[in-house]
Amino acid sequence: MEKKDAWWDNLGKPQYGGNIVIRANRNIISFDPHITENQANIYSAWMERLVADDWTLNPEIFDYKTHWHPAQYMKGNLAESWEFPEPGTHVIHLRHGIHWQDIPPANGREFIADDVVFHYNRLCGLDEEFQPSTPPAPGLHDLISVTAADKYTVIFKFKTHNPDLIMEAIHKVYPSLCLENPDAVRKWGDLNDWHHAIGTGPFILQDFVSFSSATLVKNPNYWAHDDRYPQNKLPYLDSVKYLIIPDDNTALDAMRSRQIDVLDVVKPLQARAMRKTNPEILQIPHPNSDAFTIEPRNDRPPFNDIRVRKAMQMAIDLPSIAKSYYEGTVEPYPVMLTSRYMKGWGFQWEEWPQALKDEYTYNPSVARALLTEAGYPNGFKTNVVTDAPNSLDFLQMVRLYLLQIGIDMEIRMLDVPSFVSFVQNGHKHDQLVHCPPGPLGHTASPFLELTRFREGPGNWAMVDDPVFNAFLPKAVAAASADEIKQIIKDANERVARQHFTISLLQPMYYSLCQPWVKGFNAQHGSTWGHTGGPGMLSFYLGRFWIDRQLKQSMMH
Secondary structure, X not given: OOOOOOHHHHHOOOOOOOEEEEEXXXXXXXXXXXXXXXXXXXXXXOOOOOEEXXXXXXXXXXXXXXXXXXXXXXXXXXXXXXXXXXXXXXEEEEOOOOEOOOOOOOOOOEOOHHHHHHHHHHHHOOOOOOOOOOOOOOOHHHEEEEEEEEOOEEXXXXXXXXXXXXXXXXXXXXXXXXXXXXXXXXXXXXXXXXXXXXXXXXXXXXXXXXXXXXXXXXXXXXXXXXXXXXXXXXXXXXXXXXXXXXXXXXXXXXXXXXXXXXXXXXXXXXXXXXXXXXXXXXXXXXXXXXXOEEEXXXXXXXXXXXXXXXXXXXXXXXXHHHHHOOOOOOOOXXXXXXXXXXXXXXXXXXXXXXXXXXXXXXXXXXXXXXXXXXXXXXXEEEEEEEOOHHHHHHHHHHHHHHHOOOEEEEEEEOOHHHHHHHXXXXXXXXXXXXXXXXXXXXXXOHHHHOOOOOOOOOOOOOOOOHHHXXXXXXXXXXXXXXXXXXXXXXXXXXXXXXXXXXXXXXXXXXXXXXXXXEOOOHHHHHOOOOOOHHHHHXXXXXXXXXXXXXXXXXXX
16 A cells, blocks of 8 residues: 655654754743743753644644643653542553763652652652752642552542543643652752752753853663654754853844754734845744733732723723834734634634724723723823833833823832832732733643632733633633633623623744754644743754754855
8 A cells, every 4th residue: 555645754854863952032031840940942852741732743633832732632751541430539650761861969760650650749749858949830739649559550540530621731831740859859858959850751951051052962761652653762953052142132043054954933014024134044933932911910900890991991002003113913992801813712702792902992082981980081090010021112102002091100120139028929019910821821721710800819800700700710620621722702791791801912933943944844833832832842952953054055
């Protein structure tokens, strides 16, 4: 029988050798994902997760560009298979013959079920030895126990019986779900020192210079083969280097001069400029993992009056912003909890009744009338607190729109530690907050969306709405995917009608790649960025390759 061509055949034949240079936008302050996820895009270069994306899946079916990777598009990685033998019980069967990197104190020993037990006990504080990390997904707080039935079988017991929520909790693409080496933690207490970084992944952390670079080299004993070319042992690359470049313009210049191979989270205007100067550089668009928002304190005047919140929304011309500021690269519609890129989920703009659409349509005269009705005929002064200097130009534009209806919004920029103390921990802000990622437009788990306006440090809008609070327990108890979808839709509609926050637009960002970086397709859009990629870095980097002949010809 004649062999049928695979969809990836046009991507070229993989080659071994070469290295890749990636930009990191901040210094790495810890190498332990239990401590911090501030450098999410590097932990998973040497550590791996139980599951992975399907490297053979045609991107026309699902392209992995959203943070949420549905269970049907997950494939075993460290885990070979899994099952739900009874409600609330999740059984994982590990692959045999996987070994930790040959670094003391692990010394290349086999990866076994006890290692998975250690990780989740440490992550969730199930063992008295550890304080729990912040749970990376709603559902881990429902984890009762995790035990090893034998050397290769792990049993999770949950309070919830919802298999979708269990899959989300255990197999989310967060870097904190990458498995650290228990021997190293037991010996040193934590993994803050880069010398203690040990995983099962395709690359070994060889060197780190603070505020400069991190270098990883090929793991000669890596266990995996390429799913597309099963005869090929992974990885293809010899090394991976992270250059720590905080300044965006410096990073863009390094990309133009071919000092780096990959640059992520590039704004539309920057991408357009790059197309003019370097048309050979590949640009892969992907939606930001959240929409831009401004959160008014719903518990204090004047924002506890829904008429004020409606007026602010109607004062902002979203289609004009989409056309001018984003040059037509984003959709001109307000975004609720669920991103419009999450097809089949949420409460899409096209479904809204006209009366609700009118409340999100630019109409400054009606906005002024609403302010007068609420008791503010001359408007008022307010302030917005932010820790996002890259949003300053955007906030200035929003400020001008609000001035047209008499709202004078001062922009107060704080550094990150001050913001955390003032807003996140102390809730001392008394007006507005802008802090990406915001509560709307998430490409993450539907369950996670239902936590956005509940009590917690990220509820900048200080919403306490019994109707919204009831959605999460309903979803946890749901018996079918269709029931969950309806609950998510109802939650989106509730957020739209109550105007808890000012909904702006969801930016489209770009990953830039030099043309000699090969092996990727549409999946690449999620590999480096803040969609699904950070928790999957070792998986993708282990499968990408360099066309060294093309690189050599273009470097001269």
